[in-house]
Amino acid sequence: MIEVNGITKRYQDKTAVDDLSFEIRPGQVTGFLGPNGSGKSTTMRMIMGPDAPDGGSVQINGRRYRDIPLPLSEVGALLEAKAIHPGRSAFNHLWFLARSNDIPRSRVTEVLRLAGLEDVAKKRAGKFSLGMGQRLGIAAALLGDPGVLLFDEPVNGLDPEGILWVRNLLKSLAAEGRTVFVSSHLMSEMALTADQLVVIGRGRLIAAGSMDDFIGKSPGQFIRVRSPRAGDLNELIVQHGGHVTEEPDGALAVTGLPASTIGELSGRSGIFLHELSPQAASLEEAFMELTRDSVEYHGSAGPAQLVTAASAITSSQEGRN
Amino acid sequence: MTVATSVSPPKAGLHYRVSSVMGAEWIKMRSVRSTIWTLTAMTVITLGIAIIAGAVIPAQWHTFPASQRATFDPTSISLRGLLFGQLVIGVLGVMVMSAEYGTGTIRATLAAIPNRPLIVAAKAAVFAMVAAVAGQVLSFGAFFIAQALLSSPARHASLGQPGVLRAVVGSGLIIPVLGLFALGLATIIRYTAGAITAYVGTLLVLPITLDALPSSFSHPILNCLPLQIGDTMASVVSSPGSDWTLSPWAGFGVLCLYALAALVIGAWLMVRRDA
Numbered sequence: 001m002i003e004v005n006g007i008t009k010r011y012q013d014k015t016a017v018d019d020l021s022f023e024i025r026p027g028q029v030t031g032f033l034g035p036n037g038s039g040k041s042t043t044m045r046m047i048m049g050p051d052a053p054d055g056g057s058v059q060i061n062g063r064r065y066r067d068i069p070l071p072l073s074e075v076g077a078l079l080e081a082k083a084i085h086p087g088r089s090a091f092n093h094l095w096f097l098a099r100s101n102d103i104p105r106s107r108v109t110e111v112l113r114l115a116g117l118e119d120v121a122k123k124r125a126g127k128f129s130l131g132m133g134q135r136l137g138i139a140a141a142l143l144g145d146p147g148v149l150l151f152d153e154p155v156n157g158l159d160p161e162g163i164l165w166v167r168n169l170l171k172s173l174a175a176e177g178r179t180v181f182v183s184s185h186l187m188s189e190m191a192l193t194a195d196q197l198v199v200i201g202r203g204r205l206i207a208a209g210s211m212d213d214f215i216g217k218s219p220g221q222f223i224r225v226r227s228p229r230a231g232d233l234n235e236l237i238v239q240h241g242g243h244v245t246e247e248p249d250g251a252l253a254v255t256g257l258p259a260s261t262i263g264e265l266s267g268r269s270g271i272f273l274h275e276l277s278p279q280a281a282s283l284e285e286a287f288m289e290l291t292r293d294s295v296e297y298h299g300s301a302g303p304a305q306l307v308t309a310a311s312a313i314t315s316s317q318e319g320r321n
Numbered sequence: 322m323t324v325a326t327s328v329s330p331p332k333a334g335l336h337y338r339v340s341s342v343m344g345a346e347w348i349k350m351r352s353v354r355s356t357i358w359t360l361t362a363m364t365v366i367t368l369g370i371a372i373i374a375g376a377v378i379p380a381q382w383h384t385f386p387a388s389q390r391a392t393f394d395p396t397s398i399s400l401r402g403l404l405f406g407q408l409v410i411g412v413l414g415v416m417v418m419s420a421e422y423g424t425g426t427i428r429a430t431l432a433a434i435p436n437r438p439l440i441v442a443a444k445a446a447v448f449a450m451v452a453a454v455a456g457q458v459l460s461f462g463a464f465f466i467a468q469a470l471l472s473s474p475a476r477h478a479s480l481g482q483p484g485v486l487r488a489v490v491g492s493g494l495i496i497p498v499l500g501l502f503a504l505g506l507a508t509i510i511r512y513t514a515g516a517i518t519a520y521v522g523t524l525l526v527l528p529i530t531l532d533a534l535p536s537s538f539s540h541p542i543l544n545c546l547p548l549q550i551g552d553t554m555a556s557v558v559s560s561p562g563s564d565w566t567l568s569p570w571a572g573f574g575v576l577c578l579y580a581l582a583a584l585v586i587g588a589w590l591m592v593r594r595d596a
Binding site: 045048049050051052065066068069070071072073075077079080082083084085086087088089092093095096097099100101102140 | 341349430432434435
């Protein structure tokens with residue numbers, strides 16, 4: 001269990017994290033989403049202790065990180081890939097960490113095998129690829145068999161096989177009852193891994209809740225309909241109160257009517273349907289919608305839009321709690 | 322996939338121990354090549370200078386003026402190479418700490434051991450032990466090699482003569498103390514280049530610069546700098562005309578204060594700063 005209570009971090013004139021509060025519960029994978037520069041890494045460093053918040057506090061299992069008697073057996077973290085001395089072997093990097101917390105040497109070999117690094121254990125870490133560095137960082141996080149795990153962008157630099165490995169690892173860690181908190185800017189990755197989401201932008205909380213809520217409540221749900229008589233169907237739907245947008249390939253994107261009604265309307269009028277599929281907004285779209293206002297570095301200037309989904313999700317959260 | 326045999330229960334009452342933290346620091350130190358290379362370079366050059374001194378001086382003795390023959394100090398000459406040892410141990414002391422910051426290892430270290438002053442203390446203790454052994458090996462090694470080579474007409478020294486044992490042991494002891502001073506500087510500065518510059522500046526550049534100034538001003542300062550203190554420690558025959566200098570052990574005490582001050586300030590800053 002991680003409790004973040006109103007933490008704030010300022011760098012000179014810039015507020016990186018602004019009065020941020022959330023809770024991460026055990027037994028689930030909680031995704032930590034935000035655009036680049038939104039304060040995800042800063043927040044994770046404040047949870048783990050290398051950086052101190054200017055205000056607020058963080059508690060892990062009810063106490064501050066620095067008060068944990070044997071930290072590695074309670075919290076494991078991958079904060080940055082390749083934060084390793086390039087001249088030190090993977091084995092020795094893990095072995096000094098293990099030694100400091102009285103973790104047996106055999107566990108070092110165990111996590112090296114788990115991370116698929118046993119063949120390069122004696123190799124100097126400077127020769128590691130980014131992906132191997134990530135695997136070593138993950139191995140270090142697992143070293144003390146901790147109940148709380150934090151991963152900052154764990155799939156960065158991994159190949160597809162590595163990404164799949166991380167995905168399954170995170171899920172199995174959560175299934176074992178551990179608290180798993182993982183940051184990413186890859187929304188699609190989160191959609192496949194996370195059960196819960198914490199979304200921040202410009203250091204502030206934008207939304208927190210379950211993945212299903214997040215996708216379900218976000219705008220952009222519609223029903224895609226294809227028909228050889230698309231024009232007729234379009235009129236029919238509009239007559240019955242639906243709203244239609246034509247997609248470039250001729251499909252109709254319908255909102256305002258359920259799929260069942262569309263199917264019945266077309267059936268009664270003898271219009272054949274080639275597709276009738278409810279489309280959930282992808283997490284990517286929901287995320288873009290949520291953070292549109294708080295994206296620090298726009299690729300190109302676009303009209304800022306009101307964040308509507310954010311209020312929907314946070315209010316639903318408040319209702320449940 | 323099994324991640325662990327079981328989720329381990331909270332290990333009640335267990336706390337990280339000082340001996341374990343020191344054990345971890347020892348693994349860190351011996352697992353990078355720079356440690357081996359700097360210690361090797363230090364040994365080769367320090368002992369090499371002793372060999373050269375022992376071999377060259379008897380052959381050149383006839384060229385020495387009478388005054389130089391009168392004040393010839395075979396102990397001090399044999400230990401001259403330790404100045405290089407002082408330089409190199411400082412580089413090693415800096416790297417032991419600055420490499421943590423330069424590579425980001427410090428974050429892993431702090432995750433394992435959040436007690437920052439304990440990290441500085443454990444690192445300093447382990448490094449000091451290695452440097453102390455190196456210092457004694459070098460000072461005794463250089464002394465014995467040079468004395469064995471120094472032959473007539475040049476004089477040679479033996480450990481039984483007054484002040485000689487003090488000079489040899491003391492010169493060796495200066496090695497870990499200066500190394501700790503460098504480690505402290507690195508804890509304050511955190512960058513390898515900056516910390517090495519500060520160390521070399523204090524050790525070598527500052528004395529050379531001060532020497533150009535009037536002696537009434539510069540000598541009291543020079544006498545408190547590592548170069549002069551090291552020279553006094555290694556000397557058995559006092560050179561004529563030297564105004565007040567700190568006694569060998571008083572000078573050694575001053576060096577210890579420098580090291581302690583640098584380490585304490587470094588640890589204090591480490592607690593206050595983000596890593």
